[in-house]
Each structure stands twice: as C-alpha cells, then as structure tokens.
Amino acid sequence: MAIKYDAIQRGNISEILGRLEKKGYKIVGLKMVTPTRQQIEAHYHDLKGRPFFAGLVDYMTGLPLVCIVAEGKGVISYSRVMIGATNPLVAPPGTIRGDLSVDVGRNSVHGSDSVETAKDEINLWFKPEEVANYELANAQWVYEK
Ligand code: DAT
Ligand code: MG
Secondary structure, three states, rough: OEEEEHHOOOOEEEEEOOOOOOOEEEEEEEEEOOHHHHHHHOOOOHHHHOOOOHHHHHOOOOOOOEEEEOOOOOOHHHHHHHHOOOOOOOOOOOHHHHHHHOOHHHOEEEEEHHHHHHHHHHHOOOOHHHHOOOOOOHHHHHOOO
C-alpha cells in the first residue's frame, strides 16, 4: 500500500497505518520516498493510455509518498476491501477512501490489486534489505494457529 500526498497533507498517515495495525496486519516495510516521474510511470504502467494517466503521473511526481509493505492472512485482497472503491464517493463509510476522501484524484491511498502486482510494486519501491523479517509478539491472538 502507499499513502498518497493528499493523505499526508491531511494528517492521515497514522490513521491509515493504524487501520492496518488494528486489523492485525504486520508492517514489514515503511518509508517515505519522493518519486521520480519514471518511478510513477513504472508504478502505474498498466494505466498508460488511460485519459487520466498524464494527470496522475504529474500529480504524484516529486511529491512525498509513504510506501508500506504489510503482511498477513488475506492482506492483498482484504486491504482492497479496507481501501474501498477507486472513486471515494462510491466507497462505503468504514473504508479508507469512504471515510477520508472525496475526489478520485485525491483518494488517499494506493493498494496492490494482486499477488503479482504486489511483488512487482515491492520490488519497485523497496530494496530486499528494507523489508523486515520479524514475528509480532501478539500473533497467537490474531491467528488461531
Ligand atoms: P485503484 O487506485 O483503486 O487501484 P486504478 O488502479 O484504476 O485504481 O487507478 C489508479 C489511480 O488513478 C487511482 O487511485 C486514481 C487515478 N484514477 C483512476 N481512475 C481515474 C479517473 N477516472 N479519473 C481520474 N483519476 C483516476
Ligand atoms: Mg490500481
């Protein structure tokens, strides 16, 4: 997941990280980066050709982004549920976008949409040594086994 600049400006870094933590997901990678145009184009390569692509790349280039790697059962599919629809006005209350955003171009977060894209995005934004390997002390109270 990544916290976009609009959510950073609105003071929602802790809110968004807190939702992942409270759910029971483990944060194993976390950093603020200021992406180049090339990095944003690579990140959104599947959207090249869409009418909003240029505006999206312009918006995100050169503005800080909080990049997150989270681990846990179902994290990729369920984090998308936690995020809500791309258009925040369609995302239900209780979701990140439903609660924190109004406009599609200021929708607070990015979320990987499959195992494959998550792997690609982690490789794009993190070096291997920037992803931590540790156990949460409360894991037995999150998972039955
Ligand atoms: P998501 O971020 O929900 O995975 P996406 O991958 O289709 O959605 O698009 C990436 C981002 O591009 C999205 O978070 C905001 C922007 N975007 C998508 N559709 C848009 C549209 N119709 N108009 C403006 N921006 C859009
Ligand atoms: Mg997407």
